[in-house]
Amino acid sequence: MLSSLRALKRDLAAIATTLGASRPSPVVQTTRPVPARAHRRLRVASIVRETADAVTLVLEDPAGAPIRFSPGQFFTLVVPLEGEVIKRAYSASSSAADGQRVAVTIKRTPDGRVSKYLVEKARAGDSFEVLGPSGSFTPVPATHERLLVLVGGGSGITPLLSITRTLLATEPATRIALVYGNRAREDVIFWDALESLATTHGPRFRIRHVLEQPSAGWADPAGRLDGEALARELDALGEPDGPTTDYFLCGPEPMMRAARACLEGRGVAAARVHQESFAAAHASAASAPTSPQLVTVLIRGDQKQFVVAPPRTVLETALDAGIDMPFSCTVGGCGTCRVRLVEGHVAMEEPNCLTADERTQGYVLACVARPASPCTFEVP
Ligand SMILES: Cc1cc2nc3c(=O)[nH]c(=O)nc-3n(C[C@H](O)[C@H](O)[C@H](O)COP(=O)(O)OP(=O)(O)OC[C@H]3O[C@@H](n4cnc5c(N)ncnc54)[C@H](O)[C@@H]3O)c2cc1C
Ligand code: FES
Known part of the structure; x- marks a missing residue:
């Protein structure tokens, strides 16, 4: 509710700005998170070494399609690494006014797998699957x-x-x-x-x-x-x-x-x-469920059922089952995949962007939730 109110407020402000401005800005977008189907493959057009520990990857669409985002938003890079597919969020560092390219700047985290790989090994011409933009940290x-x-x-x-x-x-x-x-x-x-x-x-x-x-x-x-x-x-x-x-x-x-x-x-x-907050959600090995669980999803008046097997999340399994769940960042950072837990227990990766109020109201984030018992979720 809070994030939709925030999104509504921003949308109204954007409309008011556009109506009131003598020269409407074609560039600064509203920041309602881009819905689920926003995956795309982007190519590294160039790399800038910023410091000993940080690089900027300038990303472009190989077919020249525009890349739109609001300043302050982030993208999720899907990085295949050592037989795993790992997702990490990186904020745009370039101007949203560019329209054709987006730059993300990565600083190597001590012992960090993806940041170390990107800072040391990413090359111009590489390409990555990218999700987003996501997030509401935008004026x-x-x-x-x-x-x-x-x-x-x-x-x-x-x-x-x-x-x-x-x-x-x-x-x-x-x-x-x-x-x-x-x-x-x-x-x-x-x-x-x-x-x-x-x-x-x-x-x-x-x-x-x-x-x-x-x-x-x-x-x-x-x-x-x-x-x-x-x-x-x-x-x-x-x-x-x-x-x-x-x-x-x-x-x-x-x-x-x-x-x-x-x-x-x-x-x-x-x-x-x-x-x-750049603090990334992590699954805690101690609380990670170990057995498959039956999940029921109530979505747009319909009821869907599937089994979630560890270590997969509710969102990953639902999407594999062809269920059209909303999502954007997939790393617990944007709130787009928020669902209400009607019944059952889940283990969630922490920290994530759910507020204390949302937790009290029984909301969980499907992208970082793993069922610890049979569960029923309601998609708002
Ligand atoms: C919205 C958002 C925007 C971001 N934007 C940027 C950006 O613009 N630039 C940037 O450089 N980074 C950004 N980040 C951080 C980025 O997403 C990664 O978290 C960061 O690059 C580290 O990833 P990694 O794979 O290298 O490290 P990881 O391998 O995930 O490890 C990171 C650190 O966490 C520790 N760790 C690993 N597993 C656990 C665990 N289970 N429990 C506790 N600690 C653990 C590791 O020891 C290590 O020190 C952003 C994060 C978010 C959420
Ligand atoms: S998709 Fe962004 S929090 Fe789950």
Whole structure:
């Protein structure tokens, strides 16, 4: 319900923007998650090495079809690796105004299977099955004057850069301030791209780097980007918070927790604080069901039954059985596959995007749910 309300709100805002704007933007899309049939194969057109640990893959449709997304959304890459097919979400880092290509930027995670593979082995000419776009970490399009404050850490810069690139190009009345925390200068992904945007767009885009381990001669802020550091940076911006200021946070969980607490302490309404979490859902071996279970799905007045065998999820098995269940990201990140558990028990991969309210109301995510007993689900 919450996500459909959010999607409705965005759609209405987008329509209002289009009706009210003298020059409607052809680019910034509404962000209702793209429904199930959005698989496509995209080819790596080129690769940019951003830092020792991060690469950008520029993806294109081999047939030249457009690639549409809203700034801040992510795509799910399906990567065949060591006999397995693994899915991982990666946010677009390029401008949604491009239309023909999308760039995703991957930072190698310590012991991470897919990120290590992509950073070390991906080559131009490779192709991947891709799902999406997904996600609602995207500003409502606007024509009025407003300020977006973006707070990022490490690879969390990716959706923030897409937002920055897109809105600087399409929304003349939007100003953006970015506070970006990293360990050291050499870890900063997109240093040059950010400097270039700041030079081109002058006062409309300001950036503050906060480095934990700066080298000698660093004159800007040093230390961890915690609540105190963020408060100092917000003061330095000299922009009073107001009803048209929105905050977008993406980075390590402790950084986002500190940022939320800092903003709350400054009286910023929670509705104006948006965050994207890169924490991926993982099946816990301890709670993973071990025996096949009968599942009943109530969908559009119809009743379907199938057996889910471990380690498959409810969504995977339903789609194999030809049942038209809604989905988009397949990694617990977008909420499109939300269903109500009417009867039975499931083990779900955590963390995922379900809210506490949704859990209380009995919702589960079919893409990361494995039945631990016979189950009945209702598709809303
Ligand atoms: C919406 C979204 C957007 C994202 N966007 C980006 C992006 O733009 N750029 C980017 O670089 N990343 C992004 N990510 C993160 C990305 O999807 C992957 O999670 C990341 O690349 C790590 O995947 P991996 O296969 O390399 O690591 P994995 O092999 O999955 O392991 C990752 C880490 O988790 C630990 N781990 C493995 N299994 C478990 C387990 N069962 N329980 C607990 N911990 C475990 C590992 O030890 C390792 O440290 C995004 C994630 C989400 C959800
Ligand atoms: S498909 Fe996105 S959460 Fe399940």
